């Protein structure tokens with residue numbers, strides 16, 4: 001059972017995203033629970049204040065530590081096996097490798113910041129990890145929490161019906177996924193590559209792996225550089241042949 005507890009000041013943001021698709025299926029099977037908690041419920045003043053001006057001056061408001069830490073404590077309800085994650089553009093970049101590392105955990109508390117950020121003491125002393133979903137600035141951590149849940153849940157056994165489709169996906173072996181085609185065989189004069197109609201599994205496999213290499217070197221050459229980011233079992237480059245327009 002996977003469990004995500006989301007702490008946000010905009011709980012309505014999460015109303016529809018979990019009502020469809022594989023996430024809903026997993027919730028219906030009781031393989032997944034998602035609880036959205038409103039940080040304002042953990043304030044102690046009548047205005048439900050969650051933010052204040054920054055010490056040292058400067059623009060904008062900062063989220064106060066008290067309500068967030070109370071919400072984290074409530075979410076844990078005495079259990080220590082939660083992974084507490086704060087979303088922020090300053091965090092460790094979230095990629096497939098990071099998602100796999102996170103998938104080792106089953107229970108998460110996801111803290112969504114707003115305004116200019118959250119009081120540093122929350123991240124330092126009450127969270128296990130600070131994660132960024134990319135080098136850009138969102139208005140808050142809510143979209144990041146959605147991306148995180150979707151990516152980590154996909155890695156849980158049984159979440160995706162056909163486990164081979166997870167293995168073949170982009171990034172799984174350090175490459176982008178090969179191109180896919182379905183019916184019709186000819187769409188407005190654009191034919192499906194002949195090899196895919198051949199029924200020869202070895203040829204199809206070879207074509208797909210060559211395509212994955214070529215697509216990756218065209219679109220994301222950075223993935224091929226031995227940067228150490230991707231540790232997948234990357235096929236040897238010697239299998240790269242020139243195969244005409246479609247191969």
Ligand code: ADE
Pocket residue numbers: 087088089131132133134135136137138139140141144
């Ligand atoms: N909050 C604002 N920007 C963010 C980002 N890029 N990733 C995660 N949380 C964020």
